[in-house]
Amino acid sequence: MDGGSPMITSLRGRLFAGLTAIILLTGIIGGLFAHRWAFNEAIEMQDSVLIQIAGLVQTGSLAGGRDLHGVDEDAEVWLIDQAATAHDTEYESRLWKLKDGFALATRKGQPIRVLMQTRHDGTRFAVAQRTSMRDEIASDMAFRTVLPIAALIPCLLLVTAIVVARSLQPVVRLAGDLDGRRADDMTPLPTGQMPSELHPFIASINGLLQRMRGLMEQQRSFVADAAHELRTPIAALSLQVENLDPVDLPLRARDRVAALRQGVGRIRHLLDQLLALAREEAGKADAATMPVVKLDDIAKEVVAELLPEATNRGVDLGFAHVDSAMVRGDPMMIAAVVRNLLDNAMRFTPRNGRIDAYVYRGSDAAILQIDDCGPGVAADEIGRIFEPFFRGQRPEGDGSGLGLSIVKRIVDRLGGAIEAVNLAEGGLTGLRVLIRLPAANF
Ligand SMILES: Nc1ncnc2c1ncn2[C@@H]1O[C@H](COP(=O)(O)OP(=O)(O)OP(=O)(O)O)[C@@H](O)[C@H]1O
Ligand SMILES: [Mg+2]
Structure with a gap:
């Protein structure tokens, strides 16, 4: 996609947006139809109540009076009998002009629904109900029909979001697996x-x-x-x-x-x-299948091997602390790690300087530490010294730039970690390289 395009590029986003649109559209259209249907149904029901009342009045079960208290109090239905309204008001005289059946009229400025009827003796009566009241009742019933649909929509959206997220979980897991490799x-x-x-x-x-x-x-x-x-x-x-x-x-x-x-x-x-x-x-070979070796012994051997060269350069090379520490790995590879680190330290340590080696035993790791008193590594280069062929701004001696990348690969393969930090204490400089290898347990 071109930059700035509003298209949703995530599959999850697209699925969710599509399903949300479908749910909302279905909900709104369904809700509108249900509302209309329930409203009309309620209006019809109220008409049938008016018909029933009119039937009762016809049979004489209901006496002619202006009010019909007790018939349908909530619905405010009332009976207008022609015989009882001797002194016609203008509104009533207009009423009696209407034909039998349902009609719309106005009473005291308010629209009403009336059912006109003529008795066998020729007298007429009307059963009336205020339109606003009828609409209110119908709206109320229609609202109650729509309510469950409206309540269902957020639940559906939530379920959709969960289903979409869970369905795409394997893809996320696959990406995580690949990234973590x-x-x-x-x-x-x-x-x-x-x-x-x-x-x-x-x-x-x-x-x-x-x-x-x-x-x-x-x-x-x-x-x-x-x-x-x-x-x-x-x-x-x-x-x-x-x-x-x-x-x-x-x-x-x-x-x-x-x-x-x-x-x-x-x-x-x-x-x-x-x-x-x-x-x-x-x-x-996987680290787990490699032999168990003594890190301290290997380190001592390499130090002994490099001691003549250190003496030649006037560098004081030695151990500051040695614990006995077991690790799993190929002894040749571990020796290559120690040799490369000491080789670097020696290259950068000035005459009369010192290089301190340490072997510690932690609870679940064996630690090899080499401190030199060279210039250390520039802050913007320290993140790159493990890259193959990287030699920095101030390469010293004849190197290939491969040493630390070999060291890092070996340490990675053994399941360990390597870290380089600049030392700066009391005006002294130097580089500290720390290697943690998983301790081998017997
Ligand atoms: N102890 C150290 N003090 C200062 N800089 C260092 C130290 N160790 C490594 N570096 C920097 O990191 C760079 C990379 O080191 P690395 O061991 O990978 O290569 P190299 O020593 O130059 O070559 P090779 O190890 O193949 O002989 C070095 O060129 C140097 O700039
Ligand atoms: Mg090197």
């Missing part, structure tokens, strides 16, 4: 509980998911194969560079060799990260 979760949607109308739709989505799974698999194996194939020539190149002894080279060539060595190192790192990514994506 991990980006790489390609398992087909179940059709079991869904209404049959949705089955073709779900089948199409499942077909699409299957095609996407195939494409992702192709892409993953391409990246893995390419990285793997490139490893051997790069390793050979790296060896060649190492074999160039700088001592035998003229000064200008030494600089070039150093640049070459750095470049080759960068490519090797990128290939390693790409392989780690491909390996992570290939790991289909």
Whole structure:
């Protein structure tokens, strides 16, 4: 639809608006007809009362008098006898000119309905009733007929709203299911509980998911194969560079060799990260089926592995707190997480700075925390550092921008959560990365 179009785009809104219109229209038309019918019926009924009274007067059961108290008090019916009105008023003289039967007349300025009759002896009488009174009674009866219809309309609208909302619930649930999925979760949607109308739709989505799974698999194996194939020539190149002894080279060539060595190192790192990514994506296993490992032991191993490099850089790397904490996961993947975080921390921590690692055990989570004392991440970038290939405004060293995205994928797969916050205490800066993994219970 074009912007600003007043069309209702939600299916629920459209159904409800349509059904509301039908209910209101039916109610109004039905109500009008019922009202008219009941009104006419009431008028006829009152005419038949006048006929009955006239019958009684004819048979002499009712004496001629001006008032008929007790006959129909509410309806205000009265009898006008010609014999009893010797001194004709103008109104009565006009009355006696009317023929037998029903007629409309006026009495004291008010319209009345009269039934004229002639007795066998030739005397005449009229049974009269005020028109306004008749209408009032008829309206009252008609209103009572319409009342249940009017009361039914809001109930119907409510029931319609509930039925529409409940009927569309499966669609909302389906959307929720899809939204709540991990980006790489390609398992087909179940059709079991869904209404049959949705089955073709779900089948199409499942077909699409299957095609996407195939494409992702192709892409993953391409990246893995390419990285793997490139490893051997790069390793050979790296060896060649190492074999160039700088001592035998003229000064200008030494600089070039150093640049070459750095470049080759960068490519090797990128290939390693790409392989780690491909390996992570290939790991289909669900966290629940993975082995239980000690997070603290893995963290200690990685710290020990990186200690020589830290010492080289003049960085004080160590544990500030270690609890024994069990988690489920592939030890290689968890080691990759710790290594990537420490690698980042080391890159940004200045000489004589420190990096503190923590392993805590919570009630249902194991927590790994790495604090560095680098510059931290700019506020507008901190939300993006987990994106693949994002390196920010101030990238440090030779990185690919893949480290944190690999870490996040691994943590997601293990059912955990990752968070990065800038530290700013007493003029000191730094980045704190917190990883929570579900604790494994025995
Ligand atoms: N400890 C940190 N302090 C400051 N900035 C950081 C820190 N860790 C990550 N960043 C920022 O986040 C970006 C992304 O980090 P990530 O680990 O994904 O990539 P990388 O370290 O640049 O490359 P790679 O990890 O592949 O070698 C970094 O380039 C850097 O800008
Ligand atoms: Mg990194």
